[in-house]
Amino acid sequence: MALLESNKNRGEVRIHESLDELSTDLADYIAELSEASVKERGFFAIALSGGSIITLMRNLCGAPYNKTVDWSKWYIFWADERVVAKNHADSNYKLAKDHLLSKLPIVPSHVHSINDSLTAEEAANEYEFVIRQLVRTRVVNVSDVSDCPKFDLILLGMGPDGHVASLIPDHPVLEEKNEWVTFITTSPKPPPERITFTLPVINSAANVAVVATGSGKAEAVRLAIDDVGPECAVLPARMIEPIVGKLVWFLDHQAASKLKGFSQFSN
Numbered sequence: 001m002a003l004l005e006s007n008k009n010r011g012e013v014r015i016h017e018s019l020d021e022l023s024t025d026l027a028d029y030i031a032e033l034s035e036a037s038v039k040e041r042g043f044f045a046i047a048l049s050g051g052s053i054i055t056l057m058r059n060l061c062g063a064p065y066n067k068t069v070d071w072s073k074w075y076i077f078w079a080d081e082r083v084v085a086k087n088h089a090d091s092n093y094k095l096a097k098d099h100l101l102s103k104l105p106i107v108p109s110h111v112h113s114i115n116d117s118l119t120a121e122e123a124a125n126e127y128e129f130v131i132r133q134l135v136r137t138r139v140v141n142v143s144d145v146s147d148c149p150k151f152d153l154i155l156l157g158m159g160p161d162g163h164v165a166s167l168i169p170d171h172p173v174l175e176e177k178n179e180w181v182t183f184i185t186t187s188p189k190p191p192p193e194r195i196t197f198t199l200p201v202i203n204s205a206a207n208v209a210v211v212a213t214g215s216g217k218a219e220a221v222r223l224a225i226d227d228v229g230p231e232c233a234v235l236p237a238r239m240i241e242p243i244v245g246k247l248v249w250f251l252d253h254q255a256a257s258k259l260k261g262f263s264q265f266s267n
């Protein structure tokens with residue numbers, strides 16, 4: 001793993017030679033944040049996304065993490081979810097359950113997935129209500145600087161169009177300032193109906209990690225990280241700017257290949 005120093009305002013940029021190396025680093029990073037958070041607050045509230053990020057977290061299921069991580073303190077949420085039944089192949093809950101959660105000793109009542117019997121709007125409202133209850137008891141921390149929850153870690157994938165969670169480019173969802181969880185019915189990446197954390201919630205987290213791999217993401221990575229002028233300001237991934245939290249990018253060489261300063265790693 002190497003650190004790229006090009007645009008420090010955009011967080012820490014970690015570049016990996018292979019997906020194996022990235023997975024190892026990602027598991028280490030998550031385990032370290034879990035330890036720090038459990039020590040400090042007694043809980044670890046982590047929000048997952050859908051897509052390749054789940055399989056890239058696979059190392060958490062093996063040694064040493066299966067023994068060293070205090071899984072009993074983990075509380076699982078989703079930064080976005082597709083509005084389908086929980087046993088549907090498109091469900092982000094199912095993806096995480098099949099590849100991760102079923103292999104870890106996480107307390108079932110600590111897994112907070114959406115209610116799949118509701119409409120997208122109802123599911124978003126109910127999910128926000130659930131999070132509000134957990135903020136009240138401080139299972140989920142509260143931000144000192146915004147009227148938002150402060151998740152210990154929000155993990156995001158990124159699409160080739162620069163979307164993160166279900167915050168898609170040029171959509172009014174990017175303007176949502178009042179809700180914690182909202183919904184869309186027109187996602188270009190199927191399925192169209194989704195619920196999503198809003199930008200204020202993501203930007204209030206203690207830690208946000210964006211994971212992007214493959215050459216198809218290289219242009220979006222460049223627009224999200226490099227100093228490329230005002231036109232990139234509307235890219236959802238560029239709008240990830242934690243107010244006081246820490247932003248870390250996990251990239252492989254292909255996804256990082258268009259970043260300024262990348263050539264030093266490619267020889």
Ligand SMILES: O=C(O)[C@H](O)[C@@H](O)[C@H](O)[C@H](O)COP(=O)(O)O
Nearest residue numbers: 049050051052157158159164165
């Ligand atoms: O439910 C979803 O589709 C997501 O949460 C979405 O934001 C995803 O993380 C990105 O599209 C990256 O997905 P890939 O890593 O599979 O490209």
